[in-house]
Amino acid sequence: MAATATEERVGTAPARMEVEDGVAVIRLNQPGKPVNVINAELLQALDGILARLEKGEGGARAVVIVSEKKGTWIAGADIEQFKDFRTPADGEAASRAGHALLGRLERLPIPVVAAIDGVALGGGLEVALACGYRVASDSPKTKLGLPEVQLGILPGAGGTQRLPRLIGVRGALDLMLTGKQLDGRRARAAGIVDEVVPAPVLLPIAKRIALEIADGTRAPRTASKTGSPENVERLPGMLSVIFRKAREGVLAKTHGLYPAPLRILQVVHDGLGKPLDEALKIEAKAFGELAVTPEARSLLHLFFVTTAAKNDAALPEGTKPRKVEEVAVVGAGFMGAGIAAVSAEAGIEVRLKDVKLEAAAKGLKTARDTLVKRARRKKARRFEVTALIDRVQATTEYAGFRQADVVVEAVFEDVKVKHAVIKEIEAAIGPDTVLGSNTSTIPIATLAEAAARPENVIGLHFFSPVDKMPLLEIIVHDRTASWVTATSHAYGKQIGKTPIVVNDSPGFYANRILSPYMAEAALLLEEGARMDEIDRAMTDWGYPVGPITLYDEVGLDVAQKAGKIMAAAFADRMKPSTVVDRLVADGRSGRKNGKGFYAYDAEGKRTGPDESVYALIGSPPARAHDRAEIQDRLGLMMVNEAVRTLEEGVLRSARDGDVGAVLGIGFPPFRGGPFWYVDQVGAQNVLNRLRALEARFGARFAPAKLLEEKARTGGKFSDDAA
Numbered sequence: 224m225a226a227t228a229t230e231e232r233v234g235t236a237p238a239r240m241e242v243e244d245g246v247a248v249i250r251l252n253q254p255g256k257p258v259n260v261i262n263a264e265l266l267q268a269l270d271g272i273l274a275r276l277e278k279g280e281g282g283a284r285a286v287v288i289v290s291e292k293k294g295t296w297i298a299g300a301d302i303e304q305f306k307d308f309r310t311p312a313d314g315e316a317a318s319r320a321g322h323a324l325l326g327r328l329e330r331l332p333i334p335v336v337a338a339i340d341g342v343a344l345g346g347g348l349e350v351a352l353a354c355g356y357r358v359a360s361d362s363p364k365t366k367l368g369l370p371e372v373q374l375g376i377l378p379g380a381g382g383t384q385r386l387p388r389l390i391g392v393r394g395a396l397d398l399m400l401t402g403k404q405l406d407g408r409r410a411r412a413a414g415i416v417d418e419v420v421p422a423p424v425l426l427p428i429a430k431r432i433a434l435e436i437a438d439g440t441r442a443p444r445t446a447s448k449t450g451s452p453e454n455v456e457r458l459p460g461m462l463s464v465i466f467r468k469a470r471e472g473v474l475a476k477t478h479g480l481y482p483a484p485l486r487i488l489q490v491v492h493d494g495l496g497k498p499l500d501e502a503l504k505i506e507a508k509a510f511g512e513l514a515v516t517p518e519a520r521s522l523l524h525l526f527f528v529t530t531a532a533k534n535d536a537a538l539p540e541g542t543k544p545r546k547v548e549e550v551a552v553v554g555a556g557f558m559g560a561g562i563a564a565v566s567a568e569a570g571i572e573v574r575l576k577d578v579k580l581e582a583a584a585k586g587l588k589t590a591r592d593t594l595v596k597r598a599r600r601k602k603a604r605r606f607e608v609t610a611l612i613d614r615v616q617a618t619t620e621y622a623g624f625r626q627a628d629v630v631v632e633a634v635f636e637d638v639k640v641k642h643a644v645i646k647e648i649e650a651a652i653g654p655d656t657v658l659g660s661n662t663s664t665i666p667i668a669t670l671a672e673a674a675a676r677p678e679n680v681i682g683l684h685f686f687s688p689v690d691k692m693p694l695l696e697i698i699v700h701d702r703t704a705s706w707v708t709a710t711s712h713a714y715g716k717q718i719g720k721t722p723i724v725v726n727d728s729p730g731f732y733a734n735r736i737l738s739p740y741m742a743e744a745a746l747l748l749e750e751g752a753r754m755d756e757i758d759r760a761m762t763d764w765g766y767p768v769g770p771i772t773l774y775d776e777v778g779l780d781v782a783q784k785a786g787k788i789m790a791a792a793f794a795d796r797m798k799p800s801t802v803v804d805r806l807v808a809d810g811r812s813g814r815k816n817g818k819g820f821y822a823y824d825a826e827g828k829r830t831g832p833d834e835s836v837y838a839l840i841g842s843p844p845a846r847a848h849d850r851a852e853i854q855d856r857l858g859l860m861m862v863n864e865a866v867r868t869l870e871e872g873v874l875r876s877a878r879d880g881d882v883g884a885v886l887g888i889g890f891p892p893f894r895g896g897p898f899w900y901v902d903q904v905g906a907q908n909v910l911n912r913l914r915a916l917e918a919r920f921g922a923r924f925a926p927a928k929l930l931e932e933k934a935r936t937g938g939k940f941s942d943d944a945a
């Protein structure tokens with residue numbers, strides 16, 4: 224049912240319309256929702272509004288669509304509703320309903336202007352594309368994009384057809400295949416938005432423009448009717464080159480494991496040059512088919528668990544985070560500089576301390592370089608960049624630490640060194656400062672032994688490179704105060720990370736599950752598997768890089784150290800092989816010194832597996848290992864260990880386990896995380912495969928008790944698992 228006049232008057236309608244000075248202003252504001260989303264209620268309300276406009280109500284000469292929801296214009300289709308799609312026909316019908324509505328909007332005899340302040344994503348941007356003109360605010364909250372590919376689907380409300388017709392195929396594919404989001408200025412440069420104005424004057428300017436278009440003094444900007452509007456793309460053969468290159472790029476990036484980007488290419492290709500309505504049918508069919516693929520289901524699951532982890536630290540009712548305005552980082556190495564940079568980028572004042580001035584200055588330079596690089600990518604203005612880099616100050620003193628809301632120590636991974644530093648920090652801060660340690664393996668309770676206020680001590684495990692990796696693993700020990708956890712969680716969100724809170728244990732969660740996986744890869748090498756064979760098997764399974772490459776990237780010395788700590792704690796299944804020791808003894812640190820499992824040229828570019836490694840480890844390639852065997856040994860090693868961490872209470876939920884594995888260590892997103900993976904293939908299936916491995920290779924593959932229980936009871940780890 225359409226929103227009634229009463230609903231509009233009392234403000235419970237998701238959209239309402241008033242005609243003001245000849246302009247029909249449609250105001251979006253979904254009651255009770257944090258963001259505006261396209262769902263049945265909004266569609267119904269818009270249907271009613273369109274019917275009134277089609278009848279010429281109020282003598283409106285133009286229309287402006289604006290949002291009253293702070294920070295959002297429209298965040299896209301309601302992702303919740305995708306869970307109800309059972310067959311491809313369900314998604315196709317939903318897409319066609321959207322097409323019908325937007326078609327009516329597009330065909331209104333009066334001009335429609337989208338006045339965008341806040342996010343216009345997915346279906347939100349698709350609404351704007353059906354308008355005749357787009358004005359965006361210059362607010363940093365304004366973001367335009369088509370992120371559907373990240374959910375394993377494609378834009379299903381006309382985006383695959385209207386965007387290429389508006390800005391050209393190349394630009395449109397770039398947006399659709401990456402899901403990247405552009406602020407107002409970049410959206411204007413890309414041709415999506417026509418004007419960018421300050422937020423407070425957005426509505427009056429949009430109204431004026433709408434009337435100018437109605438009067439014929441300004442031209443509307445709608446999608447081309449005949450294909451790409453870009454002249455260069457009309458040259459013979461040009462489009463086939465663009466599509467071929469895009470396809471090559473997709474295959475190189477995804478190994479063909481993700482159906483959505485390939486389908487986007489096909490749908491854009493097939494729809495181009497066809498009448499819009501015919502092209503939209505192609506889009507709807509593909510949308511419906513993609514929406515029910517296992518890949519889309521897994522990526523959808525990831526959206527929900529990631530959002531839930533961001534919004535719920537599972538703390539006692541009423542626990543309040545403290546405001547974080549100043550942060551101090553001790554240790555100006557690569558990690559410390561990264562933490563400083565992401566904090567400054569979030570508007571936090573940062574002190575970066577090291578013992579020696581040269582080290583502090585080097586860290587400052589690294590942090591500033593990162594900030595400048597990221598700001599340039601966002602096309603920030605010079606004064607904005609200056610303000611940004613000025614937020615980080617280098618120091619060799621603890622002076623000023625008392626004002627810090629959070630201090631992060633990122634010094635050398637050694638208990639004695641960290642104990643000494645924690646004592647120094649404590650002497651310089653007050654009781655209201657969070658004392659975080661960026662350790663990757665040392666138990667937080669051990670570190671807190673040196674503290675007079677252990678309740679302020681918490682683990683803040685960042686991943687490298689800090690500015691790119693989206694996870695923050697927060698580790699609480701028995702005595703960590705809940706306000707400290709709440710503040711750390713809020714700080715994580717403030718700096719754009721997805722935080723998960725885990726309990727203290729060697730390796731915490733991420734490194735705990737990575738460790739046996741890496742150890743197994745080394746054992747495979749000892750058995751005579753080839754380095755590139757192992758790596759390829761795992762990238763084919765969906766990891767961004769294989770484990771042998773990861774050894775080189777992390778640094779063999781670092782991996783050796785972590786391996787020993789983990790082996791001491793879990794000797795039965797994480798006994799490190801001698802392979803890493805032998806490489807380290809041979810002076811190989813991996814990429815950082817140009818010598819590892821792989822060989823590197825003088826410029827540091829990797830040239831291929833270093834064949835001399837086989838002699839060094841005394842295991843020449845012996846037998847060709849079956850790809851599935853490698854994948855099972857490594858993949859299930861990690862999955863089984865993840866289940867153990869839940870069983871032991873290191874993880875508070877399977878949800879956090881899926882988030883941590885995907886965002887922290889690259890577990891294939893389209894598999895949804897280790898717990899979702901078990902739910903999908905079945906606990907009994909995983910159990911059988913682990914038992915078979917246990918029979919062949921020994922007790923390190925013994926299945927976790929909780930896995931046996933799930934297999935016995937048929938229970939699932941994830942609430943949303945079918």
Ligand code: 3HC
Pocket residue numbers: 257258260298299300301302303321342344345346347349370371374377378379380382530531533534
């Ligand atoms: N559908 C349903 N719920 C949504 C949603 C959507 N499209 N977008 C956001 N939400 C919900 C979140 O689940 C969260 O719910 P909760 O409070 O109950 O946990 C709430 O809104 C707030 O979201 P965040 O915590 O993520 O808030 P942020 O301010 O950090 O981010 C956001 C806001 C940028 C809008 C972010 O939520 C986001 O990226 N959302 C997804 C956008 C997206 O992918 N849109 C495309 C959807 S698919 C589509 O449109 C198909 C079309 O082509 C047919």
